[in-house]
Amino acid sequence: MWTEFGSTTPPSSDTRWRIVGAAMRRYGYRPNALIETLHTVQETFGYLDEEALRFVAGALRVPLSQVYGVATFYHFFNLKPQGRHTCVICTGTACYIKGVPGILTAIEETYGIKPGETTSDGNISLVSARCLGSCGLAPAAVMDGEVVGKLTPQDIVARMKRWTK
Amino acid sequence: MTTSEDVNKIVEAEQENDQKFKHHVCVCVAAGCLSTHSGQVKTALEEEIKKQGLVHECQVKGVGCMGLCAAGPLVSVRESGKVYQEVRPENSADIVAGLNGQSPEPADAPKADQLSAEMPFFSRQVKIVLENCGKIDPNRIEDYIVAGGYQALATALAEMTPPQIVEEVYKSGLRGRGGAGYPTGLKWSTVSKARGNPKYVICNADEGDPGAFMDRSVLESDPHRVLEGMALAAYAVGASQGYVYVRAEYPLAIERLQNAIKQARRMRFLGNDVCGTTFAFNIDVRLGAGAFVCGEETALIASVEGGRGNPKPRPPYPAEAGLWGCPTLINNVETFANIAPIVRNGGSWYASIGTEKSKGTKVFALAGRVKNTGLIEVPMGMTLRQIVFEIGGGIPDGKRLKAVQTGGPSGGCIPEQFLDMPVDYESLNKLGSIMGSGGMIVMDETSCMVDVAKYFMEFCMSESCGKCVPCRVGTAQMHDLLAKITEGRASLDDLQMLEDLCDLVKNTSLCGLGQSAPNPILSTLRYFREEYIDHICNRTCPAGVCKLKAPMEVRA
Numbered sequence: 001m002w003t004e005f006g007s008t009t010p011p012s013s014d015t016r017w018r019i020v021g022a023a024m025r026r027y028g029y030r031p032n033a034l035i036e037t038l039h040t041v042q043e044t045f046g047y048l049d050e051e052a053l054r055f056v057a058g059a060l061r062v063p064l065s066q067v068y069g070v071a072t073f074y075h076f077f078n079l080k081p082q083g084r085h086t087c088v089i090c091t092g093t094a095c096y097i098k099g100v101p102g103i104l105t106a107i108e109e110t111y112g113i114k115p116g117e118t119t120s121d122g123n124i125s126l127v128s129a130r131c132l133g134s135c136g137l138a139p140a141a142v143m144d145g146e147v148v149g150k151l152t153p154q155d156i157v158a159r160m161k162r163w164t165k
Numbered sequence: 166m167t168t169s170e171d172v173n174k175i176v177e178a179e180q181e182n183d184q185k186f187k188h189h190v191c192v193c194v195a196a197g198c199l200s201t202h203s204g205q206v207k208t209a210l211e212e213e214i215k216k217q218g219l220v221h222e223c224q225v226k227g228v229g230c231m232g233l234c235a236a237g238p239l240v241s242v243r244e245s246g247k248v249y250q251e252v253r254p255e256n257s258a259d260i261v262a263g264l265n266g267q268s269p270e271p272a273d274a275p276k277a278d279q280l281s282a283e284m285p286f287f288s289r290q291v292k293i294v295l296e297n298c299g300k301i302d303p304n305r306i307e308d309y310i311v312a313g314g315y316q317a318l319a320t321a322l323a324e325m326t327p328p329q330i331v332e333e334v335y336k337s338g339l340r341g342r343g344g345a346g347y348p349t350g351l352k353w354s355t356v357s358k359a360r361g362n363p364k365y366v367i368c369n370a371d372e373g374d375p376g377a378f379m380d381r382s383v384l385e386s387d388p389h390r391v392l393e394g395m396a397l398a399a400y401a402v403g404a405s406q407g408y409v410y411v412r413a414e415y416p417l418a419i420e421r422l423q424n425a426i427k428q429a430r431r432m433r434f435l436g437n438d439v440c441g442t443t444f445a446f447n448i449d450v451r452l453g454a455g456a457f458v459c460g461e462e463t464a465l466i467a468s469v470e471g472g473r474g475n476p477k478p479r480p481p482y483p484a485e486a487g488l489w490g491c492p493t494l495i496n497n498v499e500t501f502a503n504i505a506p507i508v509r510n511g512g513s514w515y516a517s518i519g520t521e522k523s524k525g526t527k528v529f530a531l532a533g534r535v536k537n538t539g540l541i542e543v544p545m546g547m548t549l550r551q552i553v554f555e556i557g558g559g560i561p562d563g564k565r566l567k568a569v570q571t572g573g574p575s576g577g578c579i580p581e582q583f584l585d586m587p588v589d590y591e592s593l594n595k596l597g598s599i600m601g602s603g604g605m606i607v608m609d610e611t612s613c614m615v616d617v618a619k620y621f622m623e624f625c626m627s628e629s630c631g632k633c634v635p636c637r638v639g640t641a642q643m644h645d646l647l648a649k650i651t652e653g654r655a656s657l658d659d660l661q662m663l664e665d666l667c668d669l670v671k672n673t674s675l676c677g678l679g680q681s682a683p684n685p686i687l688s689t690l691r692y693f694r695e696e697y698i699d700h701i702c703n704r705t706c707p708a709g710v711c712k713l714k715a716p717m718e719v720r721a
Contacts, residue, residue, distance in 0.1 A: 032471035039413065039452055066472070073473040073630075074454030076413050092375035093570065093606045094532035096620055129414060130457065130624070133378030135532035136197050136234025136539050147200030 007058045011051045016044045020052075024059055031062045034070055038077060047078040075130075083118040083125035085163045087156075088142040091115075092131030095139040099152070103139060104128075106153035107160070124163055168441055169319045172310060179311045187222040188264045189243040190214075193299065194227035195385045196417050197539075201251075203238030209254035210240070213261045223264060229386020231299035233286060234539040240277070241299070248287075249277040285555040286537045291518065293526050294502045295542045298386035303421050306428040309389040315432075317508040318393050319440045322400065325508075330401040331357055334504065336512030338524030343369055343460070343497030344572065344601045345677070346523075346590040352494065355484040356402040359492035364404040366395050367488065367495045369465060370411035370418070373457040374573030375624065377604030379528040380498035382540050384411065384418035387502070388425035392448060394501030396439065397508055399446045402494050407448040410465055413455065423450055457574075457628035461676045462487075462495045464630065475632045476676035497602065499528055519545035523589035533570075533606040536561050543588075550584040553607055564609035568692070572601025574621045574628075575681035577688025578614060597688040599681070613710035614693040615700055619647040621685040629678065636679030639670035643686065650697060653704040653713030660697060664690065 008029070010017035023040040027033030037060065041052050048071050057067040071077045087107075091100055104115065107126060111119055115128035134140040137149025143159060183189075192198075192207040207227055214223045231239045236250035240260060249260060256277035262269040263277075282288075292298075301308035309315070321330055335350025356364065368391060372380040384391065395407045411419055426448050429435040437445040451469050458464045459474040466488050468474040487493025503525060507515045516524050523545040529552065532538045536558030543552060549569055553559070560566050568578040577598035579586075586592045590600050608617065626640040646663045649655040667683035674680045690697060699705050704713045 030471075032469075034471040035454055035468065036452060039454065062471075069473050070471070074456050076453075076455035093573070093604065093620070094376045094538070096375075097533055097606065097608055097612050097617070130373065130455070130628075131375035131377070131414075133372070133381040133415065134197055134200060134234075135376055135378055135530055136237070137200060138532060138538070140200075147196070149200060 004058045005061050011055045017055075019044045020056075024056075029060055031060050034060055034062055034067065035074070038067075038071060042077060047081050049079070080118075081122075083123050085123060085144055085160075086125045086127060086142075087144075087160060088127045088129050088132070089115065089156075090132040090134065090138070090140045090142075091128045092133075092135060092138070094135035095131075098138045100139050102153045103141075103151060103156050106157050110157050111160070124160060169316065169323065172316055172319050175307060175310050179307050183311070185221070186224040187244070188219075189224050189226055190260065190264070191226045191228040191241045191243060191299065193229070193231050193237060193239045194303075195230035195382060196415075197230065197234035197382075198237035198239055199417070201237045202254075203252075205254050206238050206240065206252050206257070209257040210260065213257040217261055219261065219264075223261070226302050227304070228300060229298040229303045230295075230382040230540055232290075232295070232540045233280075233537055235537060236280070236539075239299075243300075246282045248280040248282055250280050251278055286539075286541070286558065289551065289556050290542050291526050291544045292542050293506050293515075293518075294383060294390075294499055294528050295386075295540070296506070297390065298382065298540075301387065303386050303388055304424055306389060306425065306432060309387065313509065314389055314505070315393055315434050317505040318396050318400075318434060321397060321508050322440050322442050322444055327357060327401045327403065330397060330508060333508055333512040334401070337503075337507045337515035338512075338519075338522075339500065339503055339507065339515065340523065340590065341497060342499035342503070342527070342602065344575065344599060346600060349496065349500055352484060352496070353398065353401055355482075356404075356492050356494040359485050361485075361490075361492045363406060363491055364402055365488045365491055365493040366399045366402065366404045366407040367465065367469065367493060368395055368407065368409040368498060368501055369460065369462070369495055370409055370415075370498045371453045371460045371465060372412060372415075372498070372602060373460045373628075374575075374602050374604045376530065376532055376570075376606045377573060377602050378530045379540065379603045381415050381418050382530075383498055383502050383528070384415070384422055388418075388422045389429065390502045390505060391422075391498055392425055392429050392435065394504035395448060396435065396446050397504050398494055398496065398501065400439075400444055402492075404494065405445050405447070407446060408451050408469055408488075409448060410451045410453060410459070410469055412453045414453075419450065419452070426450070456630070457624070458630045458676070458678050461678060464676065465495065466493065473630070475630050476678075478675060499603070520587060520589045522591055527588070527600070527603060529603045529605045531557050531605050531607070534560055534564065534566075534609040534611070535607040545589045546587040548585050548587055549579065552588065552605070553584070557607065560607065560609050564611065566607065567610050567612060568608045568614065570598075570606040570608060570617070570685075571604065572599035572681075572684070573604050574624045575599060575677065575684055576601045576604075577684050578608070578617065578692065579688075580692040597684070597691055599684070611708055611710070613651075613706050613708035614689040614696050615647065615651055615706075616708075616710045618686045618689045619644065619651055622647055622682070625678065625682040629682075633673075633675035633679065635670045635673040636675065636682065639666055639674070639679070640682050642666055643670070643683065647686070650700045651706070651711040651713070653700065653711075655701050657701060660701060
């Protein structure tokens with residue numbers, strides 16, 4: 001499979017590609033809108049797979065090496081599918097000194113996953129964030145989009161247990 | 166067309182509308198309070214007001230950050246000045262009844278927890294950047310205009326020349342609030358004189374320091390202030406396109422910023438004929454994608470151009486050759502937020518606040534082991550003791566303060582004996598730390614300083630972009646040495662090697678990330694050397710954080 005330069009035909013009939021196509025049109029297919037386009041793909045599909053990277057490279061006329069380079073440079077982009085539930089643990093300074101290491105240990109002991117990993121059944125992904133900016137609530141986490149604060153290791157495990165029912 | 170007169174008309178109409186209500190109940194809807202469900206509190210208050218038949222005299226407003234994030238959700242009443250903390254939806258009966266001095270119905274309705282408005286947390290602050298935060302609705306441009314917003318832009322476009330604006334900013338003594346403290350007026354003057362067309366203005370909202378959330382709060386609570394500052398900057402330096410580079414981790418800030426840009430365009434504070442003049446200025450939002458190094462200006466430019474955020478050697482500085490090779494002015498969110506008040510009140514007014522070399526105020530995100538965590542703004546020159554013990558309310562649980570960390574991974578730890586030093590750029594540098602963007606983390610005796618240094622080095626190691634060797638390899642080596650120390654496997658030779666590496670990485674790295682990465686180690690070594698020695702020679706961690714191996718037999 002090679003990247004066809006300038007081709008804006010989506011790689012499959014999946015209707016979600018229309019959202020991506022609309023975003024690229026909005027930026028006039030400009031190569032410098034690469035990061036914005038990758039954001040849209042990830043928002044739409046949850047992660048960036050090879051098919052998506054090839055398509056974006058072709059449509060924006062950016063070498064695939066460069067697209068892959070950008071996708072792997074930024075921590076925000078996932079190249080692997082995420083679990084059904086996502087738990088983002090803040091590892092900012094305030095959260096760190098208020099006990100995040102203990103929280104991560106508790107999760108690892110219960111579910112056997114470290115930040116960046118997904119449980120083998122594909123149910124929960126654990127992600128670490130540099131700082132959520134919710135330092136007043138330290139230690140804080142985002143569980144499926146909801147910010148929860150002032151956590152203890154017991155709290156976080158109890159909350160994650162609700163996902164495994 | 167939006168001239169000063171049009172602005173005045175909007176103000177009059179808004180004020181008239183405002184006076185219809187006897188009471189204004191303000192609920193914080195910034196990210197901190199929203200995550201403790203202030204949205205539900207707002208709905209409950211609205212329903213309670215409806216139930217009591219007070220719809221025509223009470224207005225419920227969603228406002229920006231009031232600062233005391235740890236006590237959220239916060240609710241304040243504008244007229245009486247009452248502030249309630251940790252409000253639950255059940256408390257709405259009590260709050261609404263209190264508006265007219267009545268007791269709640271039913272009488273056993275749960276009481277809302279009231280804070281004293283005279284508490285030092287509120288009374289010791291001086292607010293310029295945050296003057297509207299917690300007062301106006303960030304989603305309404307009218308609120309910003311009533312608070313005096315866009316007046317500076319409309320007046321400046323009508324009455325001031327670009328060099329006059331640069332002159333006012335220069336006179337104000339404002340220095341870059343992103344951390345380095347470069348004089349803003351000087352930067353503006355360089356860009357305005359630079360040859361090249363077009364020119365760009367970039368607002369750096371890639372707030373990457375862990376433990377810092379000033380920019381997020383300003384963008385969430387008062388986004389128009391940043392836009393007005395950028396427009397004034399563009400007029401002063403001759404730019405017609407601006408970008409706000411904001412972290413993707415701040416979805417609410419992005420949403421409010423985009424909404425604000427739309428409103429400003431509609432009212433002609435942005436666009437091709439700003440305030441009815443020939444001055445054209447547009448702003449686009451560019452999203453970061455989680456790379457700390459993109460806070461460095463050349464890396465940020467590379468990222469706006471759509472590439473990997475690799476920094477470039479300077480010179481050429483962005484002021485001469487920045488975005489797409491054109492002269493580019495890059496300032497931080499807080500710097501831009503200071504511009505409108507400076508233009509409105511004059512540079513000498515701003516210069517009258519603060520110390521000799523550090524003018525004005527600084528916003529800090531106070532967090533860690535301190536009672537009142539949250540967002541504060543204080544005049545330059547206030548001492549750390551005043552900040553931590555008066556505004557911050559001291560250390561909880563009867564613990565003792567050990568150090569205050571400023572400047573994030575590029576800064577250092579200031580020990581207790583220097584608490585009476587004034588907080589300004591020079592004093593902090595002298596102590597081996599930096600002002601940084603404003604993160605201030607308080608640590609008590611339960612924090613191990615070697616472990617803290619390792620934490621920051623782990624951060625720098627994984628955030629290093631990998632372009633230059635000293636940073637890419639040096640941070641990894643320093644991290645390994647610190648890990649050895651915290652695990653009880655190190656010798657005094659390792660400590661010597663660590664110090665040598667600090668010196669090397671500091672002096673030979675390409676950009677600020679590497680150059681400042683050793684700072685947390687250097688400052689903890691300077692003030693807490695005995696903790697390092699304890700780890701190495703006695704295999705003990707005084708704070709009890711590190712799990713050291715039992716003393717090993719000394720190998721020959």
